[in-house]
Amino acid sequence: MMFERTASIGRLGLVIVRDWGKSGQLLFRILFRLPKPFRGFPALLQQIFAEGVLSLSIIVVSGLFIGMVLALQGHHTLAKFGASMELGPLVALSVLRELGPVVTAILFAGRAGSALTAEIGLMKATAQLSSMEMMAVDPIQRIISPRLWGGFVSLPLLTLIFNVTAIYGAWLVGVQWLGFDPGTFWSNMQSSVEFRLDVVNGIIKSVVFGFVVTLIAVHQGYFSESTSSGIANATTRTVVYSSLAVLGLDFVLTAMMIGGW
Amino acid sequence: MNHLVEIEKLHFSRNGRPIFSGIDIVIPCGKVVAIMGPSGTGKTTLLRLIGGQLRPSAGKIIVADKNVHRLNQTELYRLRHKMGMLFQTGGLFTHLDVFENVAFPLREHTQLTESMIHSIVLLKLNMVGLRGAIHLMPGELSGGMARRVAMARAIALDPELILYDEPFSGQDPISMGVLVRLIRILNEALGLTSIIVSHDVQETLSIADYVYVISGGKVIGQGTPKTIMEDGSDELKQFLQGLPDGPVPFHYPAPAIADELIQRNA
Amino acid sequence: MLSQRTIEIGVGLFLLTAFAALLILAFRVSGLTSFFDTKTYQVTAAFDDIGQLKIRSAVKIDGVNVGEVSSIHLDTTTFKAIVTMNINQKMNQIPDDSSAAILTAGLLGDNYIALTPMYSQTFLENGSEITDTHSAMILEKLIGQFIFNINKAAHPSSDQKSVTSH
Numbered sequence: 295m296m297f298e299r300t301a302s303i304g305r306l307g308l309v310i311v312r313d314w315g316k317s318g319q320l321l322f323r324i325l326f327r328l329p330k331p332f333r334g335f336p337a338l339l340q341q342i343f344a345e346g347v348l349s350l351s352i353i354v355v356s357g358l359f360i361g362m363v364l365a366l367q368g369h370h371t372l373a374k375f376g377a378s379m380e381l382g383p384l385v386a387l388s389v390l391r392e393l394g395p396v397v398t399a400i401l402f403a404g405r406a407g408s409a410l411t412a413e414i415g416l417m418k419a420t421a422q423l424s425s426m427e428m429m430a431v432d433p434i435q436r437i438i439s440p441r442l443w444g445g446f447v448s449l450p451l452l453t454l455i456f457n458v459t460a461i462y463g464a465w466l467v468g469v470q471w472l473g474f475d476p477g478t479f480w481s482n483m484q485s486s487v488e489f490r491l492d493v494v495n496g497i498i499k500s501v502v503f504g505f506v507v508t509l510i511a512v513h514q515g516y517f518s519e520s521t522s523s524g525i526a527n528a529t530t531r532t533v534v535y536s537s538l539a540v541l542g543l544d545f546v547l548t549a550m551m552i553g554g555w
Numbered sequence: 556m557n558h559l560v561e562i563e564k565l566h567f568s569r570n571g572r573p574i575f576s577g578i579d580i581v582i583p584c585g586k587v588v589a590i591m592g593p594s595g596t597g598k599t600t601l602l603r604l605i606g607g608q609l610r611p612s613a614g615k616i617i618v619a620d621k622n623v624h625r626l627n628q629t630e631l632y633r634l635r636h637k638m639g640m641l642f643q644t645g646g647l648f649t650h651l652d653v654f655e656n657v658a659f660p661l662r663e664h665t666q667l668t669e670s671m672i673h674s675i676v677l678l679k680l681n682m683v684g685l686r687g688a689i690h691l692m693p694g695e696l697s698g699g700m701a702r703r704v705a706m707a708r709a710i711a712l713d714p715e716l717i718l719y720d721e722p723f724s725g726q727d728p729i730s731m732g733v734l735v736r737l738i739r740i741l742n743e744a745l746g747l748t749s750i751i752v753s754h755d756v757q758e759t760l761s762i763a764d765y766v767y768v769i770s771g772g773k774v775i776g777q778g779t780p781k782t783i784m785e786d787g788s789d790e791l792k793q794f795l796q797g798l799p800d801g802p803v804p805f806h807y808p809a810p811a812i813a814d815e816l817i818q819r820n821a
Numbered sequence: 822m823l824s825q826r827t828i829e830i831g832v833g834l835f836l837l838t839a840f841a842a843l844l845i846l847a848f849r850v851s852g853l854t855s856f857f858d859t860k861t862y863q864v865t866a867a868f869d870d871i872g873q874l875k876i877r878s879a880v881k882i883d884g885v886n887v888g889e890v891s892s893i894h895l896d897t898t899t900f901k902a903i904v905t906m907n908i909n910q911k912m913n914q915i916p917d918d919s920s921a922a923i924l925t926a927g928l929l930g931d932n933y934i935a936l937t938p939m940y941s942q943t944f945l946e947n948g949s950e951i952t953d954t955h956s957a958m959i960l961e962k963l964i965g966q967f968i969f970n971i972n973k974a975a976h977p978s979s980d981q982k983s984v985t986s987h
Contacts, residue, residue, distance in 0.1 A: 336825060343828045347835045386850055417649075425646030425705075428606050428639075429660045430632035451839035458842040461850060480849065487851040488877075493843075 317513045324439045334440060341444030345406040345508075349452060352405055353398060357456040360393060361385065361463025368464075369472055381474065382483030385464040390492045394457040396544050399503035402449055403536035407511035410441055411532040414515025415525035438512055445508025446501070453500035457493075495551050502543060507536045559584045559619060559716055559748045560605060566613035567597070567604060574600055576772040578614070582716075587742050587749045589763035591756065592770050593794060593803065598752040599643065601769075602718045605750070606640060607631050619715065636664060639709030643721040645701040647693040653680070653704050654689040660711045679707040682744075683737060699730030703737065710741060716748050717741070723755040731755075735762055756795055760784075768794060861888060861907035862947040866921045871902045872932050872957025874923055879933040880906045887912045890934065906934065908945070916941035922955035932957055 368384045414437070417423050423433040468474045487493070511532045518528035560582035567575045574597040582588045592598055603609045605616055607623045616623045621634055647656050657676045661667060667675070680686045683703040693701060702722060709717055719738065723731055739762045742749045753759045760766065760780040768776040768783070768791055776783055776791040784795060793801035809815070871893060880888040888908035896903050908915070918941040923932050936951075945951070 339832050340825075340828055342832050342835070347831045350835070390846070390850070419644070420649070421642035421644045421646035422648055424603075424608065425640065425642055426648075427608060428635055429663065429708075430635040431659075431663050451835060454839045454842040454846065458845050458850075483850060489847055489851040493846050493851055 313517075316517060317509065320434075320438075320513055320516060321509060323434050324442055334435075337436070337440040338443055341440045342448055345402075345410070345441070345444045346448030346451060349402060349405050349448070350455065352401055353452050353456050354459050356397065356401055357459030358463040358466075360397065361389065361460030361465075362467045364388060364393075364460070365464035365467035365472075369468065378474070379478050379482055380486075381464070381468050382479040382481075383486035385468075386461055386483045386487050387492060389457050389460045389464075390487065390496045392544070392548070394453050394460065395496050395499035395503055396540060398453045398456045398500065399449060399507055399540040400537050402445075402452060402504075403507045403511070403540070404533050406445065406448070407507050407532045407536050408529045410445070410508070410511040411515040411518070411529045412525060414438065414441070414512060415518035415520075415528050418516065418518065419520035419525065438516060442508050442512050445511070446504045449504030449507065450497055450500040453497065457496065491551075499544065499547050502547065503540050506539050506543060510536045510539065557584055558582060560750070561617040562601075562605070562614070563617070564614040565604070565611050565616065567600065567609070567611045569600070573772055575611075575769075578769065578772075578774055580767055580774065582748060582750055583765070584748050585742075585746060586764040587739065587751065587762055589751045589753060589759045589766045591752075591754055591759060591766060591768050591794070594754060596769050596771070598754075598769065599720050602640065602720055602750070602752055605718065606635065606638060636712055637715045639712070639714040639717040641702065641705050641709050641717070641719045641722060643724060645693070645698075645705050647696075647701055647705055647708070649693050652690055652692050653685065653696070656693065656704060657708045657711055660708065664712060675711065676707075679711055680704070682710070682741065683707045684733070697730075699726055699733065702726075702730075702734060706737060706741070710745060710747075713745065714747070716750070719749065719751045719753070721753055722751065723753055723758050731758060738762060756797065770794065860910035862910060862913070862945075863891065863905055864908055864945050864947075864949050864951060865903055865905050866934075866951040866954050867896065867899065867901040867903050868921075868923065868954050868956045869901060870956040870959060871904060872923055872925075872959060874904065874932040874934070874957065878931060880908060880936065881933055882912070882915070882936045882938065884935075887915075887936070904934070913944060913946070915945045917943050917945050917949055917951075918953065919945070919951060920953035920955065921951045923957035925958075 364385050365381060368381050369378060372378050372380055372384065414423075417437065423437065426433040426436065465476075465479065469476045469479055514528040514532045514535075518524050558581045560580070562578055562580040565575050565578040565580075566573070578601075580590070590598055590601060600609065604611055605618065605623065607626070610624055618634060619637060621630070623631070623634065626634060648659065651659065654676055657679055658672050661672045661675060665672075676689070677686055680689060683706050685700060685703050685707065688696070688700065688704070693704070696704065722734055722738065726734065735758050738749060738751065741747060751759055751763065760783075763780055766776075766778060766780055766783050767774055770790060775788060783791070788802075790802040792798070793803060799805055874890060874893065876890055876892060878890045879886050880890065888906050890904055891907045892905045894903055895901075915936065916939050918939040920937045920939065922935050922937070924935045925932055939953075
């Protein structure tokens with residue numbers, strides 16, 4: 295009985311390692327078969343549009359609300375310590391260092407990541423990838439690669455926009471609604487926020503997340519089972535694995551950054 | 556060469572299950588050859604092996620005097636220019652309209668001008684009777700029309716070999732008739748060699764020059780449509796005549812019904 | 822499928838918006854005043870107790886930022902804390918007999934170094950040392966001092982052994 299359990303754990307471990315191996319192979323093929331610079335460029339633009347521009351609505355709205363809630367909650371608690379003037383720094387640091395990159399990445403995984411997985415999975419199921427291969431056109435170079443690069447490029451850009459929107463939301467609540475002095479708000483924020491330490495580190499995080507989330511989405515789609523339940527499961531896995539990966543990597547990156555790289 | 560494709564002692568397994576255990580098939584140039592068999596015997600897999608998408612565990616496949624699985628990526632892609640393949644699910648690109656779908660291989664592999672591409676696409680679509688549908692999207696086509704567009708795309712580069720994966724499945728009588736006729740006409744008019752993988756006995760036998768029947772991973776019968784109907788094992792007869800019971804049993808293995816009923820009521 | 826033109830415009834706007842966001846974050850949110858590293862020169866000072874002073878803590882004159890702390894280490898011979906500061910090259914007329922004190926910003930804020938200029942005609946330059954230093958005020962020492970003094974005032978001649986200072 296015990297052996298059964300141990301054996302199944304071992305089997306699971308092997309499956310996971312094999313999956314990661316497939317992912318690595320896929321990544322290798324993508325990185326070494328870059329889309330042709332001029333021919334592939336329109337496809338890349340199309341993907342940045344589909345993944346980045348079309349995600350703007352959810353990112354902007356979420357950013358706004360998160361900033362507003364942060365300001366509300368922050369003020370509520372800070373007021374008890376007479377530290378209301380620290381609202382600016384509170385919001386800016388929370389957003390730039392953690393909420394911006396993490397929330398944007400998770401939202402991206404849910405909206406663009408799942409769409410990618412479903413699209414690629416469906417192309418696989420309807421033999422579009424196979425027919426491309428049979429017509430001597432590499433589907434990895436033509437279909438998968440632009441989608442991967444589209445994600446790498448889009449996520450950091452979306453994070454920047456999220457950050458600004460969230461801080462703006464906080465300003466709306468803090469200054470416009472709760473009547474804070476805008477001068478104090480901005481100057482305290484500016485003196486607490488370091489460009490290199492906070493803004494740039496946040497962007498570095500979003501680049502790493504963009505890489506991981508898009509790779510997971512593309513992998514799940516490419517290796518999905520060609521049935522309706524197969525694609526549905528693959529889409530679910532994309533969202534779940536991406537979210538967990540983002541949170542886990544966030545911890546690792548934060549530890550590295552706080553320790554001073 | 557008089558055999559465009561030669562398959563020798565092919566063995567292939569998937570997930571530990573043997574799919575082919577020693578298949579020998581030759582496809583002569585210029586002929587329409589049918590490969591038939593019950594569902595699940597791996598007929599689509601055979602086409603993918605011929606196209607080089609899968610590797611056999613033993614044996615070899617030779618297409619146009621080249622051992623498919625010994626070729627490197629570039630040579631394999633060059634070989635694929637000589638092949639056209641029609642997938643069961645159509646395989647049309649859903650984000651492109653009919654014209655762009657057929658033009659795709661031309662844009663990819665030739666340096667022809669736009670006007671030449673335009674002419675060639677119209678000619679190919681004309682052969683399959685869908686010249687008027689150039690601006691439709693694949694989602695707007697019926698199943699039969701989608702198959703015909705896929706055919707036009709498969710012949711865009713004037714291949715030597717064309718592979719049909721279950722071209723007749725799920726078609727109404729009229730589309731069936733159209734497709735059957737088209738396969739034969741294209742073969743003659745373009746000097747193609749066609750391999751049809753199907754389990755629609757009647758339609759396939761009406762146009763095939765030669766037939767192979769595969770079951771249980773082996774070739775259980777081969778011959779011209781006439782000879783294969785006459786002699787052959789029981790297995791072959793059951794398949795070709797569509798008999799409900801025979802070597803492939805009607806009943807899924809189960810204990811005797813009398814015992815089962817007694818058990819329940821006991 | 823949207824036309825290629827619309828897509829290009831869309832992506833272009835996306836990139837511009839993101840770039841604008843970056844600029845806002847850089848200049849409005851984080852108070853970056855220039856992208857280029859301002860030229861600085863190094864000055865050292867020795868303190869008995871640096872309190873909560875950290876690397877990158879501010880160095881100010883009259884409350885105005887003129888530089889930051891670049892490193893802090895312990896001198897193993899004198900056992901004093903040697904603080905190295907990077908001072909903006911533009912502030913090159915600080916008298917070399919100025920004093921440096923470690924103060925706290927606000928009641929509970931971070932520590933910073935406040936330079937008080939004196940009267941010398943020669944100025945601090947790269948490698949100079951500030952000799953007149955005042956260490957940070959440690960709250961616990963202050964309280965201990967306070968209690969000691971109170972007791973002394975209340976019981977001028979009694980035994981002081983009961984008071985312990987840390």
